[in-house]
Amino acid sequence: MSKPLEQLKERLGKISDLERISRVLSWDQQTMMPPAGSDHRADHLATLRRVAHELLIAEETGRLLGELHPLEESLDPDSDDAALIRVARRDYEKAVRVPTDLRAEMTRAAAQARPVWVKARAESNFELFLPALERNVDLRRRYVACFDGVEEPYDILLDDFEPYTTTAEVREIFDELRAELVRLIAELRDTEVDDSFLRGNFPVERQEQLARDVVRLFGFRPDTWRLDPTEHPFASGAGVDDVRITTQYDPATIKSFFSTMHEYGHGLYSHQLPRNLERLPIGSACSLGIHESQSRLWENLVGRSPQFWRFFYARVQETFPEQLSGVELDRFVAGINRVKPSLIRIKADEVTYGMHIILRFELEQDIINGRVELRDLPQTWNERMHEYLGVDVPDDAHGVLQDTHWATGLIGYFATYLLGSVMSVQIWEKALEDVRDLEDQIERGEFAALRGWLGKHVHAHGRKFSPQETLERATGSRIDGKPYLAYLRAKYGAGVAA
């Protein structure tokens, strides 16, 4: 190995370690840390971020990348080393453009805005949140101004979450989805589906056992994974052999079951990232969109399918006989797939979910481009909710204040949720094609072939290629809304039955 390449890898290895340490500390903060420890934790996370950033933007990194130009050009672009230099160069060139002070201020502003948002949401008081939001948005505009040569300012923000993906590309897909989703939602609006049996009395300990059962069935090994309760479910971990997923149990419903399957999908991606590229930037996940394609695949394509429930429903019925013994499989599957426009994104069903995202994606562009005044956001939000989903927002807590993203400066993030859902169907259909009896396997509770297929065709690429190139290598095509729409129409247009 060339000396500069070796030095670059060592430097990137340290950066990767520091990032993974941050993930473990965040997990700890949300599952284990005594509450009063949050100030220490903020210091520690800030230090990790600063040290990692300083290692990345150091002159030495630039010098090594410069020296590696000839090597990079001599290598097969698909080789690990070529991809490593390419990805590291991109990370470096983005990072050096942003003054350290601006970055620090963005971090500080986000940290300060979060508790303000918590209070504002609790009181449903947008006025209270407005100054913090203005500051976050202003800092994002200054961030965008550090870059040049882009078509639209929003491209810069989007790229941090879904790299190599432009606003125009996403808009094109979302425009196509919107038209059809609005139509489908209108058609389904009056369909009455009973899902009352999903609410009632579901003791947490039994839910916990069921969650353990399902992730074990999917392929969770206790020597490499953890599953813990938390307030807001997420997946995290320290590496392929230390995967940590979390879930939230509400004794009044078993809906958290789906969030456990969702986080399993994220966890499996982390678990099957390329082991030989660990501690390198190309050994991590490709993008948030690709990540979400994995969680949605397990949550929706597997977890809301009749096949899966033909296998698993008896287990759930046994666990909650008081609630479910009188509910036949067909009714259960229809209930967990009920479509009903509602106010809150994270509680939305598969069909209406997309409209929540499209609304945010459009609003974010309007915000960044100054087409909407921040003080008018609640009104705009409410109007569009009425237009897109036909629901009336009673207060800002159930409207514009519902998500934490803008409070923590995450503008450009939401789109990846829907991109992931769209890609999940493309990936699923390719898996169905390649693994001939996949649906039968699922009906038998067998998941090894699916895990293997995803590992080989999606996870193994890590971050070597762009999200779209990764998708193309896995499925043969780039992102396309049609399979997703066809799937939704096939599944929901005719009603769902087991």
Added chain:
Amino acid sequence: MSKPLEQLKERLGKISDLERISRVLSWDQQTMMPPAGSDHRADHLATLRRVAHELLIAEETGRLLGELHPLEESLDPDSDDAALIRVARRDYEKAVRVPTDLRAEMTRAAAQARPVWVKARAESNFELFLPALERNVDLRRRYVACFDGVEEPYDILLDDFEPYTTTAEVREIFDELRAELVRLIAELRDTEVDDSFLRGNFPVERQEQLARDVVRLFGFRPDTWRLDPTEHPFASGAGVDDVRITTQYDPATIKSFFSTMHEYGHGLYSHQLPRNLERLPIGSACSLGIHESQSRLWENLVGRSPQFWRFFYARVQETFPEQLSGVELDRFVAGINRVKPSLIRIKADEVTYGMHIILRFELEQDIINGRVELRDLPQTWNERMHEYLGVDVPDDAHGVLQDTHWATGLIGYFATYLLGSVMSVQIWEKALEDVRDLEDQIERGEFAALRGWLGKHVHAHGRKFSPQETLERATGSRIDGKPYLAYLRAKYGAGVAA
């Protein structure tokens, strides 16, 4: 604040953060981490250590310390800033003497030796461990050779655990202790004390509840502390508001109760370190000896006292009525204070414990000075165990292989356990003097005054002063074996009763 002082504090703040992060990761590794995650964890800890070390030994640190010379001399030596510069200079000067390669090799050798030791101990096979031990000892000798101007090579090793403390000083105290301990042990050898009721069937869940009760009684607040089970008890945490203690429950005995109290003492020290000096080297613990004085104080002076048990015994009896309903308080207190020479240090009673330490302290010097061949260690060990404690070592697993310290390169550490025990009595007696009805308070289950006294007189100094100066500020005198020996003789010479 002067510019260089501000810069130094920022740099030291980062180093402190990285060290505290390591502590949280170590806690996680021993309580939460999926076992397969250990390779990631080793990488992450190595990176944290390396980055912190690089920040400390950087030329910039030396330059700042140079610039701060005049300021330091102009300040009151007791002021925080003077202490900070003094302590940082000492850390820096020690660190820069050791080549990075040697330090890395010491870390690597320790990591590699540990599993070898685990296997060797399991098989009671010293030969297997010998090469790893030879390598560790050789590296320690090379480490010692980096320094000059010391009286004895062992001083260098001791200083890493008990700074500003020489081998000669420790030897003087230990020589005094040894003479008297050997005598006391001989006197007590034939005393028969029944402690059979401490073994039996003590369900872990009930032990866990009892452990929670006792630490809450002492002063453990769930918003700032955690208590978790682990294999080898320890105390850790991320700062004054994030204190984590661990303990181990064995259903066959309630002896872990004392280790919980021991770890509580360590935890309380961490919890009461000076808040205004957080993120600075002077805001951390003074030395391992002072740390151990705190754990021994809660374990022995409080936790094995008749006063405490007059208050708490009924609670334990209620918890384990099958085991203890027929055992009166007097018998119980005598049982938990039984003196009996035995093979294993961590199971030793208060009186014989010291001899285990003295043996190791002497052997370590012999090893470093080449007065004992490593291959002859088992024989030497066994001879001295016979001489000091009158016990015959059946195999090396119960002898020279019992402790993990030498496997991980920790030579110079053991002495701090006994130094801590000795100092704990000096501190306790001063607290008794200052808090007039302290023993009555303990008999009433009240610990706030004791916590407050320790906080003010011991914990609040952090690492501003040397261990001996810290002790002197707390008690009016430097380390002295006499109060410790008098305490042991008073408590055990006449037998213990409630």
